[in-house]
Amino acid sequence: MNKLSAESYQKIDAAIAKYPPEHKQSAVMAALTIAQDERGWLSPETLKEIADYLDISPLAVYEVATFYTMYHLKSVGRYTLTVCTNLPCALQGANRTAEHLKKILNIDWGETTQDGMFTLLSGECMGACGEGPVLLRNNKTMCGNMTPQAVDSLLAELCRSRKGDADVG
């Protein structure tokens, strides 16, 4: 398996530099994030590579990767859509949004569409309830006021961008 790119290693080095030199382990969360950004998900080989680089045991890395919910230990679609389903968002219509997404994509929570485009995930409060219902795209982009209509335009935009192969992230 190929190593992570030089660019990823540069970013990991920048993360390591944020902590005292004897505490490289502090950079493990950032390193996993950077690796997941490059690869889409975290394979056992990737976890091992990060463990070696940070001089910590693969088990320590595995523990972190399994504890935090935003790391993917299985491959996911090109776009992950994580819908917040906690109470404040639910009061603002998150359930309708979720049902709509499931129907259109024809998948349930945790599943990926057959074309590998979308993975649908259910999430807890993202600290953005004022704009609820919210969904988080690829762990990075917060989309607010996600009514069923807003979902339709988001999906249309993402499908269009695939044709042009532009990276909307």
Added chain:
Amino acid sequence: MSDNFFDFGADALLLAGLNGKNWRLEDYVARGGYRALKKILANPGHWTSDQVIAEIKLSMLRGRGGAGFPTGMKWSFMPKDAPVKYIVCNADEGEPGTFKDRDLLRYNPHLVLEGMIIAGYAMGCRRGYMYVHGEIWEVYERCEEAVAEARMANLLGNHILGSSFSFDIFNHHGFGAYVCGEETSLLESLEGKKGRPRYKPPFPANVGLYGKPTTINNVETLANVPFIVDKGGQWFLDLNGTMAGGTKIFSISGDVARPGNYEFPLGIPFSKLLLKAGGMRDGLGLKAVIPGGSSAPVLPAAVMLETNLDYDSIAKAGSMMGSGAVIIMNETRCMVRSLLRLAEFYHEESCGQCTPCREGTGWLVRVLHRIEHGEGRAEDIDLLDDIARNISGRTICALGDAAAMPIRSFLKHFRDEFVYHIEHRSCQVADYV
């Protein structure tokens, strides 16, 4: 980033004058930013670390992260002689209903940085860490930009503005774990481990990050600090008529016309906040309010409408200020279903190291699930109360108490609905959670 609007209220202090675009260093300085830090560094003879802490004590600033602990007192717990100490800003905002720290950091990041720098000065720290909630990557990126700006301007780094004080801030991005908002779990996470809360004592002021004395403060708490230094602790205390100084950002969500952040002096009537948020959505009646984030006890409309929003008044009404997240539920909402959703959350987020929390939260979910789905038994209500009682006070961290608190308050105020579900073997309300 999606923005809603920028009407935070005429009394806003922390969010005053923000329009979503004016977050950069030059904008902040134009608003009077970094004046407090400059004042301290220009006159260190007067502004000793003790003097800064005295000013914070005078202001009666209380922590905005949930527990409401007096900030000045917390800072004075830090040992004076330790060579390495840390200040950590808790931006792991994940308490359901709370979304104020996100707005503070994306619209006014330098205010929080200045607060952290002053905190570092007062407690003799040379390093601070900002722990940003996993789901708000865009806010993390903004913090990275703001820190870079501050370093360029020598507001961070060695010999800040030519003084003898050196201090730097580093941003750490979380990755999805509510429990990491708990301060010792957050420290574990910063150390690159899974976020499992630590036993206390020892408290972080003695043994914190990397075993060194550490103070953890909420974003909003630190955002108040520059104003207190600049305008005085007494001025801050006088901003409202209560026993704690300052304004509060209320995150209001749920069945209101305009969910959002509104900043008011502590102590305003709840009805004023509701009005500011446009009143009830679709003109429906108010049934219940959770006034301080999902971990705070729920209160019925009648009680809430008589309550002022400050630490003491909310406590007297039987709940708590918590994070200042006000969740509104209208007359059509089913309290069993709402409670079930909260119970699922705590069960999902329990780190699992204490048996009462790990097993108790799962048990609560199962019992609530069967009541909601028409399979409840007559003894289930007492059982819920029993389970909650057995979690409270018997766990390493307060997540256990947070899971128990909603249960007992929902049962206390809305017992009839639970009884109805059990007797009629059904729920009358259409699905919404």
